[in-house]
Amino acid sequence: MKDRLIPSIIIISFIIIFLIFYKGLQETNIYTPKSEIKKDIPIFSSVKFDTKENINSSEIFNSNKFYLLNIWASWCVPCRQEHSYLMRLSENNKITLIGLNYKDNFNNAQNFLTKLGNPYETILLDEDGTISIEWGAYGVPETFLIHKNKIVAKYIGPLNEKLINEINSIIK
Amino acid sequence: MRILKIILIILLLIPKISFADDQLERNKITKNLRCLICQGQSVYDSDSDFANSMKILVDKKLEEGLSENQIYDFFKEKYGEWILYEPSLNKNTYILWILPILIFLLGGAIILKKLKFKN
Numbered sequence A: 001m002k003d004r005l006i007p008s009i010i011i012i013s014f015i016i017i018f019l020i021f022y023k024g025l026q027e028t029n030i031y032t033p034k035s036e037i038k039k040d041i042p043i044f045s046s047v048k049f050d051t052k053e054n055i056n057s058s059e060i061f062n063s064n065k066f067y068l069l070n071i072w073a074s075w076c077v078p079c080r081q082e083h084s085y086l087m088r089l090s091e092n093n094k095i096t097l098i099g100l101n102y103k104d105n106f107n108n109a110q111n112f113l114t115k116l117g118n119p120y121e122t123i124l125l126d127e128d129g130t131i132s133i134e135w136g137a138y139g140v141p142e143t144f145l146i147h148k149n150k151i152v153a154k155y156i157g158p159l160n161e162k163l164i165n166e167i168n169s170i171i172k
Numbered sequence B: 001m002r003i004l005k006i007i008l009i010i011l012l013l014i015p016k017i018s019f020a021d022d023q024l025e026r027n028k029i030t031k032n033l034r035c036l037i038c039q040g041q042s043v044y045d046s047d048s049d050f051a052n053s054m055k056i057l058v059d060k061k062l063e064e065g066l067s068e069n070q071i072y073d074f075f076k077e078k079y080g081e082w083i084l085y086e087p088s089l090n091k092n093t094y095i096l097w098i099l100p101i102l103i104f105l106l107g108g109a110i111i112l113k114k115l116k117f118k119n
Helices: A002-026 A077-089 A106-116 A130-135 A161-171 B002-031 B049-063 B068-079 B094-118
Strands: A045-048 A054-056 A066-072 A095-102 A122-126 A142-147 A150-156
Touching (some): A142 A161, B002 B068
Antiparallel strands (some): A045 A054, A066 A142
16 A cells, blocks of 8 residues: 555656646746736936927826827837827827837937827937836837826737727727 | 055045945846846846846936835836745745745655664
8 A cells, every 4th residue: 555655646746747837838928917007107207309308207197187108119110010000099189198219219210200100299218218117118119008197008019909999998 | 655555545445345336236136136028037147128227227226225125126016026036925925935845844854754764
């Protein structure tokens, strides 16, 4: 009896470990933290893209309307894809679009906007990427929907038709 | 003259020492932060855009006078517990912390029993 006990314990443990790993393989490994939803927006100061004057976050997100903060860069290909959706969204007067230009070259960024249009009311500069980290972002493009100084929704990656409809239904 | 020399040497050394301290502190912190867009790399090891920005931000926070734990809390609030390589002990992580000790004790018990059996 005792001779059989140890091998069977070992075999059962291996089966359990195998099942755990097998299940782990099927799960998605893209990790998105749930923590920042409904979090307060960070307090930061930045420089305006066009006039190069300093500006505090409290001067931008100062009313109770909806804001959409979009992190973008001219070198980012998915940003081009989502740009037409942002242009469309900017026609809606219930929402103000704020751009955060991430680690970009000024001339390239300006060419990008002249070519594809400027949907943003204000564009801020994030030259070293630290403001994006303050927001809890991973990279470009990334979009935050803000209401009453709280992050209501966060979209990692380019916006698409479905997400724009979702944003429109939230701000309705 | 000698005293003057000594003072001069001390003055020259002070910024170096404090700089080295900052660097050590920064390295220690960035080694415990996970680069979230890299595969299995810490912020310290990675040279990605994300990790480089994190390094700059850690420097800024250190300059602002935040302690190591305050910096961890800051990043934890932004990105969740996952960003830390050394998660804190709470109800979600206690198995993670206790399991190695349990396995160690169990192994020790088996070895002891075997040794006793041999004797």
